[in-house]
Amino acid sequence: MVRTDEGTWPADHRKDDKMTVTTKTMLVIASEASVSETIGRTLAAEPGVRVDTQSSTLAGMNGRAVKAMADYDVVLFQTSPDDQADLSAIRELVAHRRSGTKLVALADGNISLTQARALANAGVDEVLPLPTATGDVDRQVAQLGRRPSTVGNRTGRIIAVAQARGGAGSTTVAVNLADQLASGAGLSRRDPRPKVAIVDFDLQFGTIGSFLDLGEQDTLMQLALDGTIPDANFLEQSMAVTSNGLSVLAAPSKFAPLDSLRSDQVAAILDTLRQTQDYVIVDLPRALVSWIEPIVARADEFMIVTDISVSSIRHCRRLIDFFTQDNPAISVEIIVNRQRRPLLQSQLQREAAKVLGRRLDHWLPHDPQSAAAASDRGQPLSRAAPRSSLGKAMTQLAKSTRSGLAARIQQPTE
Ligand SMILES: Nc1ncnc2c1ncn2[C@@H]1O[C@H](COP(=O)(O)OP(=O)(O)OP(=O)(O)O)[C@@H](O)[C@H]1O
Ligand SMILES: [Mg+2]
Structure with missing residues (x-):
């Protein structure tokens, strides 16, 4: 079991039944506390969004934790695209994700096109730059919380x-x-x-x-x-x-x-x-x-x-x-x-x-x-x-x- 700010994890998101108000569940994985704090704060302000944060790298999370991530609607993770261990962790996550789980990589703003493509090839849906002091990224991240989930509203x-x-x-x-x-x-x-x-x-x-x-x-x-x-x-x-x-x-x-x-x-x-x-x-x-x-x-x-x-x-x-x-x-x-x-x-x-x-x-x-x-x-x-x-x-x-x-x-x- 991995601990998060919200307690023991993974929580059972399937219990978000269709009869309740739709909640978008998001997980932020970042090795730097400042990154997860900024993003966590931005998303937590969005109505109907539930955010868990995890201080780790993607590769640093064990296999079981990676599988459990598939229960989130959006998983944002900080990554350095040259890191081969991260790329294989992404592939592992892609293999286990629910078809509606969106994967968003947070990478250094200087990321090259080749590196961005490597992330996309590994199965990442979107690449966003890491948050900066200007707050630009906050707006993009907040958008993620507002977009309707692509997952059907049944939870059979x-x-x-x-x-x-x-x-x-x-x-x-x-x-x-x-x-x-x-x-x-x-x-x-x-x-x-x-x-x-x-x-x-x-x-x-x-x-x-x-x-x-x-x-x-x-x-x-x-x-x-x-x-x-x-x-x-x-x-x-x-x-x-x-x-x-x-x-x-x-x-x-x-x-x-x-x-x-x-x-x-x-x-x-x-x-x-x-x-x-x-x-x-x-x-x-x-x-x-x-x-x-x-x-x-x-x-x-x-x-x-x-x-x-x-x-x-x-x-x-x-x-x-x-x-x-x-x-x-x-x-x-x-x-x-x-x-x-x-x-x-x-x-x-x-x-x-x-x-x-x-x-x-x-x-x-x-x-x-x-x-x-x-x-x-x-x-x-x-x-x-x-x-x-x-x-x-x-x-x-x-x-x-x-x-x-x-x-x-x-x-x-x-
Ligand atoms: N309550 C019952 N009374 C009488 N016959 C039954 C009953 N339940 C099942 N059967 C019959 O027993 C046979 C085996 O049932 P079934 O195929 O459902 O078992 P199974 O556990 O799926 O078997 P398998 O190991 O072949 O998968 C079938 O011919 C079925 O019609
Ligand atoms: Mg049978």
Whole structure:
């Protein structure tokens, strides 16, 4: 953790919900205290701007801090453009930034054109001279605070669904949760329908496309082959949309090596989607590959689908430890599948809850007939078997997920 003038950092800027007054978050990184003080003071005077300052060089900040910067709308940093360490730190920052994060370099006024170009090539959006006594730069900096943020005004919640063993039912949960949220489960008829996307990151074994009877979709394969960073247009054009408005990014139909996606591509997919969607549901891969890290870092909630067997509960525990290692307060919900909610919990169920350190609040009944009807027709349960016990349990799960996330937004836990 890095300390800033405002306390422990990084703060969770995602909690700036769309219902609150839009706040522009800016970070100033400068090795000279006078630079960060002048700029911090100028920006702090702008309404709707929140400024953090950091006394350091960009290269002097550790990798984790660099990644956390991606949560700011604007990052201004003092740099000397000949410094190779700074240039590689800029590239690292560019690789992890949210597509709307603006990078502004503050350099000596004598900077040459070649040096300015080197900064631009590394991914810097704007170069400003360091503040001078005349106050010229202050005006330019103040302008940065006034310009509207390029980031969309949605801050979608990311829900990552994992499984305690193969076949536990995680794709069934992910697909039907997404479908129910998109249909407005728990909302009144007059409320606008939320925008929902589902992403199948189970790259090699993903089945979301067949759960929803979609044609072959090779967007993730194309990204894996090209190595490009997707933007909002590319994603919008590539995603299939179901009849109730759910956007789907399916797994490749051909075999893709697990390491063929990179962390920065996965980060860009999620960051782009959460700017345009209210909920982004992610079906996690079985293997804990390296590019799972940006998903874990961004998720607002994890769901683990399990049964109550000793081996599944042990694996569940390991997953909880993994998901919570950097953020102990993050919500991890346990979904017990193929078992009706018991009136009185058995000894085994109580022990499972104790091992997991969580209440077993969500139960989905064993309902092979409805599950088979849904998969035979390639439809969500809301269409294939809406009145079934499994269909109703899914509606209930979506309602409690929606209200749980909304409650956490109103009462953020730091
Ligand atoms: N509650 C349930 N009752 C009956 N059948 C179910 C239930 N939940 C899931 N199934 C069925 O179990 C099978 C596996 O479910 P699903 O594909 O969702 O699991 P998964 O955890 O994603 O598996 P994988 O390891 O293949 O990714 C599917 O055929 C599904 O229809
Ligand atoms: Mg699956």
